[in-house]
Amino acid sequence: MNPFVRFIMWLRRLIGGGGEDGSEFLCDTCLYDHGSACTRPERPNARRCPDFRRR
Ligand code: SF4
Numbered sequence: 001m002n003p004f005v006r007f008i009m010w011l012r013r014l015i016g017g018g019g020e021d022g023s024e025f026l027c028d029t030c031l032y033d034h035g036s037a038c039t040r041p042e043r044p045n046a047r048r049c050p051d052f053r054r055r
Pocket residue numbers: 026027030031032033034038039040042043044045046049050051052053
């Protein structure tokens with residue numbers, strides 16, 4: 001994800017812009033959201049992820 005897209009995603013998070021269902025990003029509560037535990041390109045803004053595991 002390029003820096004501009006990251007910035008836009010960050011802004012959306014800041015103003016509370018949710019997804020289609022208004023939910024938070026999965027990565028925020030995911031067990032793998034640290035260091036190099038996850039290399040998925042959608043991190044840290046995944047809304048759907050087959051590898052998601054709640055912390
Ligand atoms: S496994 Fe999926 S939900 Fe978890 S940090 Fe990676 S991209 Fe996010």
